[in-house]
Amino acid sequence: MIKQQTDRDPVLATATTEWPMAGACRPVRRADRHSGAERMSWETEKISRAVLDSLSAHVAVLDGSGALLAVNRAWRDFAGANAPAGVRIAKGANYLRVCDEATGEDAETARAFAAAIRDVLAGRRAEFAREYPCRALGQQRWFIGRVTRLAGSGPVRVVVAHEEVTERKRMEEALGRSESRLQAVLDHVQAAIFLKDVDGRYLLVNRYFVKQFGVTEEQVVGKTDYDFLPEDVADTFRANDRRALDAGEPVEVDEVAPYVDKPHTSIVIKVPLLGADQKPIAVCGIATDITDRKKAEAALSESEAVLRSFYDGAPMALAVAEECGGDLRIVSANSAFARLLEHSPEGRQAGEPEIPEEQRRRWLDAFREARCSGRPACVEDAWKTTDGPRWFAVLVNPIAYEPEGRPRFCVMVEDITERKRAEREIFVLNVELEARLGRIQSLRQIDMAITGSLDLPLMLGVVIDQVRTHLKVDAAGILLCSPLMPRLEYAVRKGYRGGTAGGPSQRFDEGPAGRAVLERRTQQLTGPSAMPAPLPDSYREEGLVSYWAVPLVIKGQVKGVLEAGHRSPLEPEPEWLEFLKALAGQAAIAVENAELFEGLRRSNLELSLAYDATIEGWSRAMDLRDHETEGHSRRVTEMTLRLARAMGIGEADLVHVRRGALLHDIGKIGIPDAILLKPGPLTDDEFATIRRHPEYARKMLAPIAFLRPALDIPYYHHEKWDGSGYPRGFDGEQIPLVARIFAAVDIWDALSYDRPYRKVWPREKVHEHLRSLSGTHLDPRVVESFLEILSREAPAP
The missing domain is CATH 3.30.450.20 (PAS domain)
Structure with missing residues (x-):
């Protein structure tokens, strides 16, 4: 079984046939497997290999030349996955040569690590450890490489271990970044x-x-x-x-x-x-x-203390109220507000201020108005207090703070009773001032009527209008004393039931108006019981209950009576009666001025008539002295006035034209009779004397002021249009227009009537002669207008 496994894995075969941690490497014989000591050694090596393979670090054992004697499983896995193509890092491979021949970005790290292994193998250092990065499996990884020399008397051996610390490095970097961020936060x-x-x-x-x-x-x-x-x-x-x-x-x-x-x-x-x-x-x-x-808290506390002191000690009633459930409730109030409510008949104790019911509704309306508009609302309110009725101004100002949605308001209540009294007094004073100003203006209007008009009924009508307007009476009139008998006659009257037409005259011995004239003092009758009996029928018909008659006295003379009546009782103040007397004085002045003007007008008319009669007398005397035909001055005067009107001369100037025409030859008074009445031709010296009569006229008339405007005709009527006339030799429009007009009329009259030295000319010949003088002796425009007037008249007899 072992034989099959080692054949499949050469590195494992190396590890199983030679294990440096167990001492010298030697072959294991089958015959020895069953001995007790060898069996124990084999078990120990087996355990050591298992422990080594369980390590996560990459572990390898190198001999003195750097050749790999053994590697664990982690080494084999990592080396197999990351070894370059054709490079074998297994038993027998020289690890130092592999490191020296490394290429790429990790080559420098590999060579440095190889140098450190040689130092340990050579005994220059006992161990070595270094942290280094390595590009593995397509990513950057970190390792700690350690080289340790094995102790013992045998051949030199070193253990190379590579422990991956990539996760720790990442955690350290993250921790460093976290610490940096934390430090940055703390520092800011x-x-x-x-x-x-x-x-x-x-x-x-x-x-x-x-x-x-x-x-x-x-x-x-x-x-x-x-x-x-x-x-x-x-x-x-x-x-x-x-x-x-x-x-x-x-x-x-x-x-x-x-x-x-x-x-x-x-x-x-x-x-x-x-x-x-x-x-x-x-x-x-x-x-x-x-x-x-x-x-800020200290300042706020101080400010609150000052505000509280002001709030509590303010003479004005201050409170904070809130609207709750459609009603008002006082949240806080200063002592002045509490005292105000205490003095109310419905007031409570100072600690329990409550708004009286009568004011509550009006205040609530003001609160709602202030809340809707966002601006303070003010209401003036009259309170019944224990000190009597008083006026208060209540100013309501919304507060932004609304606990539990209940609107709050700052309320300021000011006692304005004295201000109301002052306003009422000022109002009364203003009424009085307006009345006085109206009376002054009425007197001014009467003065303007007196100075701007000479129509006595018009002036007295203005007086009566002012009496009725400013004295508020139903009827008023002015009666004037008759110049022929002791009676009073109405000059003007208004407000009477009988109309404005003149009422019945009164004798001085009947009625209050007559008594006012006789006694020269005001007659005042107020109330039905005060009216004396018997009264004239006019008083009973008018139904007057209050009546005043003021005599019009000026310069010690009574001109008439100003009467004023009212159909209901009237108790006027003294100023009212004084104003009535002042109006009576103005009426007396108007009557006096009218009488003076009428007398002056009559005097002026009489004087003017006297002047004109005198001038006409002078004119007739001159006609007789100069042997002029009868009526010569009258005829030339009338014709001159007609021609002057036709040529646009105004009526005001025609008075002086008439006088000048009548006096055209007044200068001949200074000519001796021997020259003026000489029947034959005049010598040059005599003619020169005759030519001086315009100058004599100027010297005679210029000193007389009212005749000075009439001097143009006597002085210039011998001037000619072409400048050949006398006494100044004027030409054209230098000659006054009235003189040019009279010159044409004078020639016409001389030729149209008989003279001692010449018979009358025919009408057509006179007209032709006037045309011949146009542009030489006479003004062409005057001649044209004169001939037009003459053409419309019948021929002279």
Whole structure:
């Protein structure tokens, strides 16, 4: 059986025929198998071979030359699977030569290993061990190669063993990567992390730890707190470590650590690490810096204390309320709010503030409005308190915090009773100011009516409108004293049942209006019982219950009466009566101004008539002196006015045109009669004297202000269109238009009527002569307009 097995496996045959671990190799004879000693040796070798084959390491025995004497099963399996083609690593093969001749990426490792075997064979070292990679079965694998020299006096033998450690290497690499990641995590955590053994020695610290304490990892690891911290701090740290170790569970403590910049407060979680026997073997700690949090907590605590002090001591009523089940409940309230509710007839004790039912509904509506809009809502509420009715402003502001879904609100209640009173007073004052301003404006309107118009009924109508508007009476009127008899007659009246037409006149001895004139003081009748009897029928018909009659007095004269009546009782204030008197004064001024203007108008008219009569008298005197035909000045004046209107001269200027036409020859007063009345031809000197009469007219009329605008005709009517006239030699439009108009009319009249020295010309000849003078002596436009007027008239008789 053994023979058949060894024939199939040469390596096994080598191992069975020669086993170095049993001593010298020798053939085993069949005759010896049955001896006791040999049988024992064979059993021993069999057991040794079985043990060797059971090893996972690749084991081989080499002789002094490096030849393989024996290999185990693991060697054979590995060598068979990985040996290059044509290479046999079995009994008799020289392992050193195989290593020296190796190629590929593992060649360098093989030659180094061969060199180490030679050193052991040569006795230069007793043993050798090396970890190396090897490319096997298409993947990278790791081995530990060991070479050991066998002791003994026989031939030199070495045992070569290759133990595969690929899985261990992979685990070590994974562990290294895990440790690197863990260290990276620990170094980036913003908290001091450490690990201590039960004696307080540091086993591990992270980067944040060494940074905060200002030390290096080498200065901490293997040391205790006493080696780099003050003793009192180290005592505290150690005591807290013992707490965690003794408790056998995590503990949380606050520790003040002397960090490198300044002391910091940290919250430290210390976790005991238990061994297999459930006894503490180390303590792990994580210290989080809570210095800023502690400061914030202190500041918050201080702020809360200040806020609470303000909240409790605030004079304004403050409370926090919540809506619960469609109702309101006070969560907290300050003392002012509690006092407010205590003073309510429905109030409770200060410790049990509750909103009165009357206000509860309005507050709830405000709460819901504030919650829907997200903005504060305000409601002004009147409360019945033990101190009487008072006004309060309730401001409701939603709070984001809603425990259990119940909306909460901050409620501020301010007593606004005084503000309401002030508002009411201001309102009354504003009403009074508006009334006064309206009265001032009414007086201003009356002033404007007086200064802007001379129509007395219009001015008095404005007064009556202001009386009814601002004094709120039903009827008002103004009666004026008659200039011929002691009676009062209505000038204007409004609001009476009889209409606005003039009412009946009254004698001074009847009615309150007459008494106001006679007594020169206001007559006031208020209430039916105050009305004296008998009254004029007009009072009874109007149904007036309250009545005032104010005399219109100015400069000591009574001009009339302002009356105001109301059909219901009226008890006015003194300011009301003063304003009525002021309006009466304005009415008196209006009447006075109208009378003054009427007198002035009559005087001006009389004076104007006197002026015109005087001017006409001068004109007739000049006609008689100059032997002009009768009516010459009147005719030329009337025709000049007609032609001036046709040429667009306004009515206001025609007054001066008329006066100038009447006085056109007034300058001849300065011409001696011998020259003016000379029947024969005039000499040059005499004619020069005659030509000076326009200058005489200017000197006579210019000093008279009202005749100065009429001077154009007397001074310029002898100027000619071509500039050959006198006294200035003007031409064209330099000559005033009215003078150009009069010049044409004067020539027409001289030729159309008899003169002492010449008979009248025919109508057609006069017209032809005027046309011949157009453009030389006369303005062509004036001639054209004049001939058009003459053509529409019948021939002169």
